[in-house]
Amino acid sequence: MILSLADAEHLVASTFADNGVDAAVAASVAHALVQAEAAGQSGHGLRRVPAYVKQVRTGKVDGRAKPVATLAKPGVLAIDARHGFAYPALDLTVERLPEIVRTQGIALAAIHRSHHAGVMALTVERFAEQGLVAMMFANAPAAMAPWGGRKPLYGTNPIAFAVPVAGGDPLVIDLALSKVARGKVMAAAQKNVDIPADWAFDVEGRPTTDADAAMKGTMAPAGDAKGAALALMVEVLAAGLTGATFSYQASSLFDEKGPPPALGHMIIAIDPDGATGGGTSGRIAQLAQEMGREDGVRLPGRRGLGLRRQAAEQGIDIPQDVLKAIDDLR
Amino acid sequence: MILSLADAEHLVASTFADNGVDAAVAASVAHALVQAEAAGQSGHGLRRVPAYVKQVRTGKVDGRAKPVATLAKPGVLAIDARHGFAYPALDLTVERLPEIVRTQGIALAAIHRSHHAGVMALTVERFAEQGLVAMMFANAPAAMAPWGGRKPLYGTNPIAFAVPVAGGDPLVIDLALSKVARGKVMAAAQKNVDIPADWAFDVEGRPTTDADAAMKGTMAPAGDAKGAALALMVEVLAAGLTGATFSYQASSLFDEKGPPPALGHMIIAIDPDGATGGGTSGRIAQLAQEMGREDGVRLPGRRGLGLRRQAAEQGIDIPQDVLKAIDDLR
Numbered sequence: 001m002i003l004s005l006a007d008a009e010h011l012v013a014s015t016f017a018d019n020g021v022d023a024a025v026a027a028s029v030a031h032a033l034v035q036a037e038a039a040g041q042s043g044h045g046l047r048r049v050p051a052y053v054k055q056v057r058t059g060k061v062d063g064r065a066k067p068v069a070t071l072a073k074p075g076v077l078a079i080d081a082r083h084g085f086a087y088p089a090l091d092l093t094v095e096r097l098p099e100i101v102r103t104q105g106i107a108l109a110a111i112h113r114s115h116h117a118g119v120m121a122l123t124v125e126r127f128a129e130q131g132l133v134a135m136m137f138a139n140a141p142a143a144m145a146p147w148g149g150r151k152p153l154y155g156t157n158p159i160a161f162a163v164p165v166a167g168g169d170p171l172v173i174d175l176a177l178s179k180v181a182r183g184k185v186m187a188a189a190q191k192n193v194d195i196p197a198d199w200a201f202d203v204e205g206r207p208t209t210d211a212d213a214a215m216k217g218t219m220a221p222a223g224d225a226k227g228a229a230l231a232l233m234v235e236v237l238a239a240g241l242t243g244a245t246f247s248y249q250a251s252s253l254f255d256e257k258g259p260p261p262a263l264g265h266m267i268i269a270i271d272p273d274g275a276t277g278g279g280t281s282g283r284i285a286q287l288a289q290e291m292g293r294e295d296g297v298r299l300p301g302r303r304g305l306g307l308r309r310q311a312a313e314q315g316i317d318i319p320q321d322v323l324k325a326i327d328d329l330r
Numbered sequence: 331m332i333l334s335l336a337d338a339e340h341l342v343a344s345t346f347a348d349n350g351v352d353a354a355v356a357a358s359v360a361h362a363l364v365q366a367e368a369a370g371q372s373g374h375g376l377r378r379v380p381a382y383v384k385q386v387r388t389g390k391v392d393g394r395a396k397p398v399a400t401l402a403k404p405g406v407l408a409i410d411a412r413h414g415f416a417y418p419a420l421d422l423t424v425e426r427l428p429e430i431v432r433t434q435g436i437a438l439a440a441i442h443r444s445h446h447a448g449v450m451a452l453t454v455e456r457f458a459e460q461g462l463v464a465m466m467f468a469n470a471p472a473a474m475a476p477w478g479g480r481k482p483l484y485g486t487n488p489i490a491f492a493v494p495v496a497g498g499d500p501l502v503i504d505l506a507l508s509k510v511a512r513g514k515v516m517a518a519a520q521k522n523v524d525i526p527a528d529w530a531f532d533v534e535g536r537p538t539t540d541a542d543a544a545m546k547g548t549m550a551p552a553g554d555a556k557g558a559a560l561a562l563m564v565e566v567l568a569a570g571l572t573g574a575t576f577s578y579q580a581s582s583l584f585d586e587k588g589p590p591p592a593l594g595h596m597i598i599a600i601d602p603d604g605a606t607g608g609g610t611s612g613r614i615a616q617l618a619q620e621m622g623r624e625d626g627v628r629l630p631g632r633r634g635l636g637l638r639r640q641a642a643e644q645g646i647d648i649p650q651d652v653l654k655a656i657d658d659l660r
Binding site: 171 | 402403404405406408433434435436437438440442463465475476477478479480481483489491493501503505507509535551552553554556557559560562563565566567570571572573576578598600601602604605606607610613614616617620621623624626627628630
């Protein structure tokens with residue numbers, strides 16, 4: 001069924017509101033999930049609605065929590081998401097951090113007691129739209145082991161990055177540090193099909209093609225030892241420095257049991273002209289042009305942006321099972 | 331031949347001084363190269379001395395340049411390395427940035443008109459020793475293509491990271507975004523032996539086992555498309571935002587021909603307790619302890635630190651050909 005973005009947002013927001021979620025929170029969550037769906041990231045889109053709502057019902061997520069921001073240092077905004085959804089805290093970051101960055105040249109937002117960060121490209125892009133560079137780091141329930149280990153200690157701990165480009169759309173990077181998304185292994189397990197041998201390890205740390213064994217084990221890091229090292233860096237930034245729960249102690253984002261996940265996100269935003277005095281976005285445009293000279297090269301972020309523009313005009317096609325699952329929550 | 335670290339530094343510093351390098355610059359460069367050698371990173375160690383000295387002789391590196399720091403914004407230190415070696419600029423960063431970070435909570439140093447960044451672990455570690463978290467990004471002469479491309483556009487663009495650990499040595503990460511160091515391909519080409527098929531691409535962008543073809547082509551990024559995307563992020567941070575030359579326009583760090591490489595480095599330093607109010611290094615110690623529970627897991631940075639401590643006691647073993655090459659420069 002094809003819905004306009006506005007209709008999809010209304011459907012999702014009213015479903016949350018029907019379940020006791022504050023109206024402003026519901027609007028923020030609905031907007032983020034619909035934009036994720038529009039960007040082709042259905043794993044972070046409307047399929048999440050049932051799990052989100054069930055977590056509100058058990059109190060694992062506080063649907064009425066309003067995030068609170070404190071300027072802890074001239075360049076440090078500490079944000080307590082208060083066990084609510086991540087999106088209102090991310091909205092607050094986008095609202096408050098840019099003015100600090102314009103004065104300081106660089107500033108960070110440290111978000112704790114938070115939840116699923118969603119499509120981080122959508123958050124960092126909002127800084128680039130305001131002429132700022134942004135980096136974002138998030139932790140997530142444990143799914144990867146340190147290199148050489150078997151026990152999951154880190155989430156797939158994504159990194160996102162956006163930079164404004166003079167006269168064009170920003171360059172936007174958004175990548176998990178696992179070789180592939182865990183959702184792909186989950187889908188293979190549900191369909192009972194094998195996975196490639198380099199995607200995941202079993203509980204003994206051996207590469208496996210058995211999706212069930214992989215779900216009980218750990219995801220392979222992108223770039224092997226290097227990806228695992230970067231996942232540690234993200235863990236330190238997103239959880240260690242924000243006061244959030246470490247990935248290995250965080251509860252699931254998919255079920256309604258247990259305490260709040262209390263995850264963390266760190267956003268570092270930078271004035272691109274702070275050190276150079278000006279002209280940086282023009283130089284980035286030159287770099288982007290150089291990348292674009294070769295046919296096989298895709299500028300990062302442009303595909304998702306194109307899909308979202310198309311969805312804004314033509315709406316999004318929501319699968320029947322997803323619509324039914326949402327309807328069942330009302 | 332085994333030399334104490336002090337003797338090795340004296341040998342290297344006096345060689346630079348004999349070639350017209352300012353005494354303070356010579357001491358800084360000698361210290362960095364000897365520490366790299368001590369850390370087991372001989373590719374960034376004393377083997378670099380002849381190329382460095384030849385670049386001083388032709389003026390490609392200004393051996394008398396003193397870096398200049400300007401506080402461009404409350405959190406932004408712009409450092410002009412003035413076409414000298416990187417190490418005096420890095421020393422200046424370590425000297426000036428921490429006091430800014432303690433006030434601001436986060437600050438960056440943007441270094442431009444610089445040269446080979448050396449072992450970045452050694453630089454970020456100096457922030458952790460002062461109780462601060464540091465991230466460092468550097469660009470380098472082009473050796474990697476954007477994913478899907480054939481033309482080298484990025485350097486192997488390393489990322490380094492250090493975080494203090496309560497009651498222990500810091501965790502230190504330092505990794506190039508190529509799958510393997512380019513020096514390994516260079517060594518295979520010199521010995522005329524094949525390389526594994528996943529290390530590099532030929533000029534047509536095809537995986538190759540021929541080391542000569544690989545040297546003319548590009549290095550494979552760690553984690554494929556993800557490593558290439560992160561290399562773009564590093565390029566933007568280290569060159570775009572500092573005003574340095576992009577990797578694809580930078581001259582070689584190995585020969586004495588051409589204009590100065592004019593490379594860039596960005597260091598972002600963070601007060602680990604800025605957002606949490608305290609206790610962060612204790613929580614990082616807890617994470618490190620959790621990592622250390624498994625036999626197969628190595629804590630990043632500990633091996634290099636152990637080698638350096640050993641070298642401080644026992645000296646370093648310098649190969650005869652390296653000593654002779656240095657002697658020939660006097």
